[in-house]
Amino acid sequence: MASDPADFARMQPEELEPWIRSCGLGPSKARSIVATSRALLEQHGGKVPGTFEQLIELPGVGRKTANVMLANAFGTPAIAVDTHVFRVANRLGLAAARTPESTEEQLRRRIPVELWGQAHHWLIHHGREICHARNPECSRCPLLRLCPEGQRRCG
Template sequence: MKHAEVVELFTRLRELNPHPTTELEYRTPFELLVAVVLSAQATDVGVNKATRKLFPVANTPGAILELGEEGLKKYIATIGLYNAKAKNVVALSRILIERYGGEVPRTREALEALPGVGRKTANVVLNTAFGEPTIAVDTHIFRVCNRTGLAPGKDVRAVEQRLEKVVPAEFRHDAHHWLILHGRYVCKARKPDCPRCVIRDLCRYKDKTPAA
């Protein structure tokens, strides 16, 4: 896409949703970190159902350690890969206490060194909890960027690098929220809802869904 088209794309998405944010429910950086770790290969809806029960009981690293792996599993058993996720959440809680005084670190390197935390999770935490203009690329964003021609790439890292180059600074902080929501509710995997898409005239997708 040309620069003017990119600006127009994000301008329209901003008009629809001036203040986008994650659909994961959280109140603190630690709650967000745990929620994002739990959300891998799971839906935000499913994670929220679990954390609504978990966080009133344990929403700090210390409380998670007291709960332990087996105790934690009882709250997150409805989420996919819950055994591995319980192990990671307990392990990262221990590291936060031992190295960071129980606080979530604010650097990518420190976040990515935590068990169960990859680049995407680190980007979400840096952006949503700490206001950094990072762009986390998930399957929704990867699809939208390749379909529309906004930031095509062979893998999520390539798409992220492309987005960092083409997204104007004024849109950088909220870009991944707009794109993930667009991919989740409009530019869906099996059948994109092109007739009600606000950026359809800018989109390069050849197989647009026709109006009913």
């Protein structure tokens, strides 16, 4: 159907939306994908740019997505803070922050740079599997002994 920015740029968001719905993405993401594809063609020769500053200029791309792209597509050290990373990092005491930006900054100071990309995945995985938002499974968590939030809940 569509495989590169030129294909997506030719589409209307309403055409794309049914194809991405099963991923949990809705009309606003469809609009962003089409707009970003057009921006890639017009401003970057159809290629995804490789710097943070260029990435966050693209429609629908914020700090988290830019960092995901840097770490996973370009191998550039970056820590993307999504809802899981934010929650787990702050529960574990790796950060003491109220915002994703501040969490990212504190994690960058605490985690060796060569582990930034992997740490993002470790924290997401832990958040999905054990440290759930509503009911974290502290009693079976291997990090319980080290975790201030876990100690408070069931230590």
